[in-house]
Amino acid sequence: MKRILVTGGAGFIGSHLCGRLLEAGNEVICLDNFFTGSRQNIYPYLNNPNFELVRHDITKEYFAEVDYIYNLACPASPPHYQYNAIKTIKTSILGVMNMLGLAKRCKARILQASTSEVYGNPKIHPQTEDYWGNVNPIGIRSCYDEGKRCAETLMMDYHRQNNVDIRIVRIFNTYGPNMAQNDGRVVSNFILQALKDEDITIYGDGSQTRSFCYVDDLIDGMIKMMESSCIGPVNLGNPSEFTILEFAKLVLKLTNSKSNIVYKPLPSDDPEQRKPDITLACKELDWAPKVSLEEGLLKTIKYFKELI
Ligand code: NAD
Ligand code: UDP
Numbered sequence: 001m002k003r004i005l006v007t008g009g010a011g012f013i014g015s016h017l018c019g020r021l022l023e024a025g026n027e028v029i030c031l032d033n034f035f036t037g038s039r040q041n042i043y044p045y046l047n048n049p050n051f052e053l054v055r056h057d058i059t060k061e062y063f064a065e066v067d068y069i070y071n072l073a074c075p076a077s078p079p080h081y082q083y084n085a086i087k088t089i090k091t092s093i094l095g096v097m098n099m100l101g102l103a104k105r106c107k108a109r110i111l112q113a114s115t116s117e118v119y120g121n122p123k124i125h126p127q128t129e130d131y132w133g134n135v136n137p138i139g140i141r142s143c144y145d146e147g148k149r150c151a152e153t154l155m156m157d158y159h160r161q162n163n164v165d166i167r168i169v170r171i172f173n174t175y176g177p178n179m180a181q182n183d184g185r186v187v188s189n190f191i192l193q194a195l196k197d198e199d200i201t202i203y204g205d206g207s208q209t210r211s212f213c214y215v216d217d218l219i220d221g222m223i224k225m226m227e228s229s230c231i232g233p234v235n236l237g238n239p240s241e242f243t244i245l246e247f248a249k250l251v252l253k254l255t256n257s258k259s260n261i262v263y264k265p266l267p268s269d270d271p272e273q274r275k276p277d278i279t280l281a282c283k284e285l286d287w288a289p290k291v292s293l294e295e296g297l298l299k300t301i302k303y304f305k306e307l308i
């Protein structure tokens with residue numbers, strides 16, 4: 001049994017992670033400022049004696065004796081991280097420094113939830129971990145992308161300079177139950193629009209690609225990474241790649257929806273393509289995603305149907 005701090009534990013991915021860590025018999029401290037997370041997501045754990053909920057913002061110092069830290073605190077959807085861009089970058093820099101300071105003080109192992117956004121609008125396809133990326137430092141996505149890049153730098157420097165035991169995973173587009181209704185990312189937007197027979201809003205012409213990973217697969221990979229000796233960065237994602245138009249058509253089919261597809265302007269710096277090379281995760285973690293897009297979408301559609 002370990003005492004594990006999960007920052008951002010009331011969010012989409014964090015809530016699944018808390019559940020899995022509790023199931024495995026660990027003590028979990030879920031720390032969250034509830035900017036995008038919700039009590040609803042962690043409701044099933046509130047009466048578990050091994051679960052503790054702390055309302056706290058990681059841009060302020062936090063002290064606890066823990067063995068592991070999973071640092072997930074950070075809004076992840078473009079509308080949410082752009083809502084208060086300065087706060088987003090503070091979360092990735094001041095917040096990560098606070099968590100690294102905590103890891104150093106109590107000799108905890110710390111895993112940073114980094115992102116495929118560190119590759120920006122990638123010129124190498126699929127993306128391998130040794131690719132340094134193509135990121136606009138002054139655009140509307142920069143508060144998130146550059147924040148996450150700086151967070152990786154801080155992780156590596158605390159490791160080299162202070163011997164902090166680190167792990168870095170670069171998460172590619174992940175979806176599943178517990179995504180917020182107002183999340184604004186493509187999976188929740190399209191499913192909700194389809195279920196309500198509202199127009200499906202494709203940004204741009206729909207030729208941009210993404211690769212979608214079901215949340216259960218991602219959690220397997222994150223836990224394997226924490227337990228492995230590899231510090232990373234390691235890509236975690238599903239390598240099956242779809243255009244956004246193909247994705248919209250699949251959602252329409254699986255929901256039996258009467259919605260029409262409409263086209264809206266493409267936001268600036270929206271990456272044209274994204275697909276993880278997961279060779280390193282296969283080799284180091286013996287990990288590969290198992291859930292197909294159709295199977296994962298059906299579970300996510302069921303979740304949103306019950307929610308609305
Ligand atoms: P989410 O928005 O659902 O969860 C983020 C959680 O962090 C929320 O509960 C939010 O309230 C909390 N939070 C935000 N700022 C905080 C702060 N300053 N202090 C304390 N708590 C704070 O997003 P998610 O999809 O679950 O993403 C979780 C992590 O995984 C993020 O770090 C994100 O960058 C990373 N990630 C996610 C994806 C994805 O596709 N879901 C892809 C790449 C990386
Ligand atoms: N997108 C879209 N319609 C929406 C929401 C998103 O066409 O209602 C597009 C978006 O422009 C991007 C892709 O879907 O090209 C994935 O967007 P998301 O916000 O989910 O994540 P990103 O990978 O861009 O961070």
